Amino acid sequence: MITISPIPAFNDNYIWRLTRGREHWVVDPGDAKPVVAALGHETLSGILVTHHHFDHTGGISALIDKYNCPVIGPQSIDGVTQPVQGGGNFSILGVEASVVSVPGHTLDHIAYIVRESGKTHLFCGDTLFAAGCGRLFEGSPDQMYQSLGKLTQLPDDTLIYCAHEYTLANLHFAASVEPGNTAILQRQNAAQALRDQQKPTLPSNMQLEKETNPFLRCNQGEVRVQAELHGAAKQSSPVEIFATLRHWKDTF
């Protein structure tokens, strides 16, 4: 049985830790210190990396120095010992993990799917957030839209481990895009209650994202109407609606 828990880092990053017995892996260690503190006397068995941004990779070299562990990730990243790309598979903590290429936030961005006992766990870095998605620093709206589309093919009960606590801000935007969506209002209340207790709002799940994440709802009538009020042309394609939402969110 794998347990998954967040190690908070910087202002709002989560370094996700996967543990089985005394074996620990972490995803996107932007900083080594909180990982070392969380492990205590235990050792680190390995590192997964989703993309090259410093707040996801900054701790890798110090963790290699201390634990001499393998690093799985995109080939372009310093310290990666086992390069992987979309379509790849590997074994971690006694179970199979697979890799999905999800360009958009960055071009090298990959996501990891870990399946165990009928449960699907998705580690998606800065691609899919609770009620939001990553900014387009390197890829095109079309690339990000396709990448998010790949992730939505996963089962509805997939647990989603995003790399930042952005949920409340994202829901604030989502409520502007779909003022009539009561699932968003319910989620705002639930997320606020968790944050009031300093608890993470993550993991999310795919069903909840399909109901409340405007970037996954570009076919919905109210989303389309609001996108048109914010610059999208009539008869826009879903990708054009997506691009308008992303641009609107960038300045929201």
Ligand SMILES: [Zn+2]
């Ligand atoms: Zn990033």
